[in-house]
Amino acid sequence: MTPTSSPTPTAKRQLTVPTVADLAAQGKVPEILFWVGCAGAFDDRYKRVTRAFARILEHVGTDYAVLGLEESCTGDPAKRAGNEFLFQMQAMQNITTMNGYGIKKIVTACPHCFNTIKNEYPALGGEYEVIHHSTYLQQLIDEGKVGMTGGESFKGRRITFHDSCYLGRANNIYEAPRDVLAALDADLVEMKRSRANGLCCGAGGAQMWKEPEPGKKDINIERTEEALATLSGAAAALDNLRGVETERSAPSEHSLQGAIIAVSCPFCMTMMSDGVKNKEQESAVQVFDLAELVASAEGINA
Amino acid sequence: MLQPILFALLLLAAFGLFAWQVRKIRANILVGRDRDMSGHAAERFNKTLLVAFGQQKMFKRLTPALLHLVVYVGFLVINVEVIEIIIDGLFGTHRFLSFLGPVYDALMATNEALAALVIVAVAAFWWRRNHNPPVRRFTGPELRMWPKLDANIILYIEVALMAALFFMNSADIKLHQLEGKDLPGVFPVSHFLANLLPASSVGTLEVLERAGWWIHITGILLFLNYLPSSKHFHIILAFPNVWYSRLVPQGQFSNVESITHEVKAMMDPSYEVPTPPVGPDGSALAPTPFGAKDVEDLPWTALMNAYSCTECGRCTSVCPANLTGKLLSPRKIIMDTRDRVEEKYNSPLIFHPNVYGEEAKHEPITDLANATLLRGKVTPEELWACTTCNACVESCPVNINPLESIIEMRRFLVLEESAAPNSLNVMFSNIENNGAPWAFSPSDRLNWADELYVAEKAAAATV
Structure with missing residues (x-):
């Protein structure tokens, strides 16, 4: 096994990400479709997550492909905003594409795409096995396909995981992302509002595309403050949180330097990153997706 | 002989009135x-066993859960005594269940202990609501007035009922003492209180x-007939409401069948749209709108939700929009739904629907006859x-499930009124034109894969 202390100058290989259409031309169907999602394809920050996850898929030798230009919005933001007509148009278009290729299994790094395809496509004729990348990464770690060695060490770094609503409450996936983070051997700390009590980042329900309604504060600021207070152990800030049963907390003080807010959703990524910038902590605290952390720990970024 | 007749009449009147009120509520839900x-x-x-009887979800917050458990168990157990009271009342017996012997002793002792605990719990509830400042979830524009x-x-009422129980028992004890007789049952609290009664x-x-x-x-019978006008009706409807919970993942929103038919017909001209339902006289019914403008556009489960709500405000206290100062309060939407269905259809005996002012950004409603749930009570800003x-x-x-009603009203705003915020209309047209909610060219969708390298390294399993 590669020793973690001396990163060996490994060769790098350029990837040609296979598309389902290319495979179909060769008479093949990928075992698993990597559904990239609009944020994964267009958002500059989340493209890095897509690239990290593609590296992992290549690294473990997954038989995968993407739809490429044939992929279209799942319709999630339209449906949450009440535009059921547009949602169903998008859904049926995607279902026609995927059924045409004989897709059976889908992995995606977006909880919104995950929820929509898994739960709302079946009623419209699209039945697939859909897994979120946090579950997929957990499986790779459990199977020993990813050893989380040979790359960056996260030992002792403070990491807090921000639950995505569409992964957590919407689909009851709380442990998979935590299991992935636990494999990093980092110093994991939980926010008070976590798991089923997790506080939304503020982007769901199509809020991502509109200004928030008038209020006292933006939701992502409220959530980022909680994350930062959790990472730094600021007791006063933690005591005043709303929406939780208040209990005295006596956390020890920590430096924020090198701390990480881990996310598993492109919109949470945007909201938490903006929040960290708003709090002027971007030089100390980084926001990473699970796939990025795994790819870094595995040392496969090139 | 007079007392049993009076009692039978009282019982008949009370249960009759209650049944009449329940029928009205049932009719309201079925609109x-x-x-x-x-x-x-x-x-x-x-x-139902876990969430309703077992109070599973209450235990996310320990203090109110324990207080509520006392009142809930007290309600269940003390009701056994109500059975005895009804039998005694109808047949002129005295403490009919006393033939149970030691079981009766235990039952009476439990009742008294619970009744005392109920008074303590209710005092704590009162303090949580009325001290200054009260627990935050007992505040808000929807929680004033009625x-x-x-x-x-x-x-x-709960304290009064417990006090009456003690008063009845202690007078009975004292009476038996004076007559030199033995009263069946064990009464730890009233035994002490009996000494305080004048000899x-x-x-x-x-x-x-x-x-x-x-x-x-x-x-008890008055309280029974107060329930239909009150949030306390949850003691009955909590059970059917939990029984009829959605069993699908919470992230799964309902599908609109009528739109499915339209979209299928658009994509495949040979698709046969099922014939729309017809009225009893064979004529086509007025088409149902997309989404919900008023209570009858909501599924009946949403109306049962409104009658199951005890206005505890847990929903509002965890709502990210509410706790950052936005207008939205999920509890208000549920309360508005009940107010509206009672305003439009059957009203309870005591009916004071919420009237909101400036704080909830409500325009004064001038046209009551044509007011609807949407806009009349729930503003688009909340949604x-x-x-x-x-x-x-x-x-x-x-x-x-307040979220379902919110989405139904959003559907009405978007599909029937085209009244989405402009930025969302931009998002819609991006999806229509580019297949993405942002204005990116669909031909750039695979650009993320350009210049992508992976470090060559054996996967862990093969090392």
Whole structure:
């Protein structure tokens, strides 16, 4: 096994990400479709997550492909905003594409795409096995396909995981992302509002595309403050949180330097990153997706 | 002989009035749209056992859960005594269940202990609501006037009923002491209270005992008939409401069948759209709107939700929009739904629907006849503040789903009125034109894969 202390100058290989259409031309169907999602394809920050996850898929030798230009919005933001007509148009278009290729299994790094395809496509004729990348990464770690060695060490770094609503409450996936983070051997700390009590980042329900309604504060600021207070152990800030049963907390003080807010959703990524910038902590605290952390720990970024 | 006749009449009147009120509520719930909730009996049974009887979701917050548990168990157990009271009242017996012997002793002792604990718990509830400042979830524009008074009335009645129970028992004990007889049952609290009663004549105590007995049962029957006007109706509807919970993942929003037919017909001209339902005379019914403008556009489960709500505010207290100062309060939407269905259809005996002012950004409603749930009570600003995060749904101890009503009203705004905020219309047209909610060219969709390298390294399993 590669020793973690001396990163060996490994060769790098350029990837040609296979598309389902290319495979179909060769008479093949990928075992698993990597559904990239609009944020994964267009958002500059989340493209890095897509690239990290593609590296992992290549690294473990997954038989995968993407739809490429044939992929279209799942319709999630339209449906949450009440535009059921547009949602169903998008859904049926995607279902026609995927059924045409004989897709059976889908992995995606977006909880919104995950929820929509898994739960709302079946009623419209699209039945697939859909897994979120946090579950997929957990499986790779459990199977020993990813050893989380040979790359960056996260030992002792403070990491807090921000639950995505569409992964957590919407689909009851709380442990998979935590299991992935636990494999990093980092110093994991939980926010008070976590798991089923997790506080939304503020982007769901199509809020991502509109200004928030008038209020006292933006939701992502409220959530980022909680994350930062959790990472730094600021007791006063933690005591005043709303929406939780208040209990005295006596956390020890920590430096924020090198701390990480881990996310598993492109919109949470945007909201938490903006929040960290708003709090002027971007030089100390980084926001990473699970796939990025795994790819870094595995040392496969090139 | 007079007392049993009077009692039978009282009982008949009380249950008759209650049945009449329940029928009205049932009719109100059934104005909602049809939704097939049949099947999955085993799963529903388990859910009802855990969430409704077992109070599972209450225990997310320990202090109120324990206080509520006392009142809930007290309600269940003390009701066994109500059975005895009814039998005694109808047949002129005295403490009919006393033939149970030691079981009766245990039952009476438990009742008294619970009744004392109920008074303590209710005092704590009162303090949580009325001290300054109260627990935050007992505040808000929707929790003033009648809802605030209603909450306190319930607490006062509960204390009064427990006091009547003690009064009845202690007078009975004292009476038996004076007559030198042994009263069946063990009464840890009243035994002590009996000593505080003035040592007057047997005649006076007989009157006191009767008075205590009549006050207790009359109070219970009055309270029964107060329930339909009150948030306290949850003690009944919590059970069916949990039984009819949605069993699908919380992230799964309902599908609109009529739109499915339209879209299928658009994509495949040979698709046969099922014929729309016809009225009893064979003529086509007026088309149902997309989404919900008023209560009858909501599924009946949403209206049952409104009657199951005890206005505890857990939903609002965890709502990310509400706790950052937005107008949205999921509890208000549920309360508005009940107010609206009662305003439009059958009203309860006591009916004071919430009237909001400037704080809730409500325009004064001038045209009451044409006011609807949407805009009349729930403003678009509230609806657009929702992040669909499901925190309210998760937090509700009786599985009320405010999110579903929010989405139904959003559907009406978008599909019937084209009244989405402009930025969302931009998002819609991006999806239509580019297949993405942002204005990117669809031909750039695979650009993320350009210049992508992976470090060559054996996967862990193969090392």
